[in-house]
Amino acid sequence: MQTLTLRTRLEPTPAQADALQETLERFAQACNLTLEVARACRTFSKFKLQRLVYGQLRALGLSANLAIRAIARVGRRKGHRAKHYRPTSCDYDQRTLSLRGESVSLSTTHGRLRIPMRLSPYHRYWLARARSVQGGRLLRDRRGRWYVHLTVRVAVPEALPTGRVVGVDLGQRLLAALSTGERLSGGALKTKRLHYRAKRAEIRSKLDRPSERTRSLRRLWARLSGRERRFVRQVLHEASRRIVDGLAPGDVLAIEDLRGLRGRTKRKGKAARHLHQLWPYGLFRHLLEYKARLKGVRVVVVDPAHTSRTCPRCGHIDRRNRRSGRLFRCRACGFQHNADVVAAMNLARRAGSEGMGRCQPAPGAIPAGGREGKPTTSVVGS
Ligand SMILES: [Zn+2]
Numbered sequence: 001m002q003t004l005t006l007r008t009r010l011e012p013t014p015a016q017a018d019a020l021q022e023t024l025e026r027f028a029q030a031c032n033l034t035l036e037v038a039r040a041c042r043t044f045s046k047f048k049l050q051r052l053v054y055g056q057l058r059a060l061g062l063s064a065n066l067a068i069r070a071i072a073r074v075g076r077r078k079g080h081r082a083k084h085y086r087p088t089s090c091d092y093d094q095r096t097l098s099l100r101g102e103s104v105s106l107s108t109t110h111g112r113l114r115i116p117m118r119l120s121p122y123h124r125y126w127l128a129r130a131r132s133v134q135g136g137r138l139l140r141d142r143r144g145r146w147y148v149h150l151t152v153r154v155a156v157p158e159a160l161p162t163g164r165v166v167g168v169d170l171g172q173r174l175l176a177a178l179s180t181g182e183r184l185s186g187g188a189l190k191t192k193r194l195h196y197r198a199k200r201a202e203i204r205s206k207l208d209r210p211s212e213r214t215r216s217l218r219r220l221w222a223r224l225s226g227r228e229r230r231f232v233r234q235v236l237h238e239a240s241r242r243i244v245d246g247l248a249p250g251d252v253l254a255i256e257d258l259r260g261l262r263g264r265t266k267r268k269g270k271a272a273r274h275l276h277q278l279w280p281y282g283l284f285r286h287l288l289e290y291k292a293r294l295k296g297v298r299v300v301v302v303d304p305a306h307t308s309r310t311c312p313r314c315g316h317i318d319r320r321n322r323r324s325g326r327l328f329r330c331r332a333c334g335f336q337h338n339a340d341v342v343a344a345m346n347l348a349r350r351a352g353s354e355g356m357g358r359c360q361p362a363p364g365a366i367p368a369g370g371r372e373g374k375p376t377t378s379v380v381g382s
Pocket residue numbers: 311312313314315316330331332333334335
């Protein structure tokens with residue numbers, strides 16, 4: 001079983017759209033009211049907030065469950081805490097959202113509404129495999145279009161192991177290098193990120209001068225960040241899609257343990273360091289894992305130590321194997337290849353040699369091993 005988010009466009013009637021709009025406004029109002037109380041009482045505990053504001057939220061015309069969702073949004077522990085909530089989205093749980101054929105039934109300030117969804121073959125494929133709906137989020141974009149992001153639990157096809165292990169090395173110059181030799185360029189992403197960085201620096205210098213701290217400038221700032229975020233997501237979505245398209249159910253995908261990744265490259269220069277820190281490895285890996293698992297591909301996390309200086313042919317480890325940035329040349333046997341692809345090959349080899357690939361035991365088994373008794377590989381999901 002796996003949780004999947006399906007983003008679908010809604011097609012409400014004008015009257016329904018009005019009801020949705022009012023619901024978003026009430027929800028935002030509820031969030032802001034909760035936030036105010038949370039600040040005044042210095043507590044973000046959901047339990048305490050519920051006792052403090054629940055009655056007031058119900059008085060706004062929100063259903064019991066929507067009131068709870070508003071409190072949950074303000075009271076959540078992790079992540080960014082908003083300073084103010086705008087009426088752009090509303091959270092739903094199993095009791096306030098349900099599916100009725102190709103429509104979604106939502107609880108609103110005008111009661112329960114049944115709104116048709118615009119579904120693609122992709123949506124239909126997964127909805128047919130959905131075991132349950134956990135809830136979702138109602139959203140309205142700038143242009144007034146309505147969406148619902150459904151959180152569904154789906155049954156993922158169980159595939160027999162194929163014995164094939166593919167390693168993927170994540171980087172910047174190359175977004176990803178695969179042990180199959182395929183390479184995905186990171187060029188466009190890098191250029192664009194540096195472009196946005198320059199733009200933001202320009203705006204920031206203006207924002208630092210109070211006289212120029214205008215509303216439009218602040219809006220521009222927000223728009224740029226949003227645009228960059230969407231661009232990065234789009235590129236990573238496409239890249240991970242391409243990688244997973246090349247895999248078959250039952251394959252194993254070997255990804256390096258990212259904890260080592262940040263420290264690995266010692267780069268100089270402010271721009272390079274900025275890029276390295278902000279490079280969305282985490283998001284990329286998340287998307288890869290997510291798509292791989294939906295396809296029945298097992299994801300194995302591998303300790304990346306020495307993957308860039310080990311020869312995949314003879315196993316010789318030498319720092320000098322990787323002399324220049326792009327080329328790997330083994331000092332012992334003379335094997336030559338693109339350095340990033342070599343790293344990917346080593347990841348695949350490592351995942352395979354630790355029993356994850358060729359002779360696959362029962363699904364879910366986690367092989368122990370590695371140095372100091374610590375497992376160097378772990379299976380993500382199942
Ligand atoms: Zn060698």
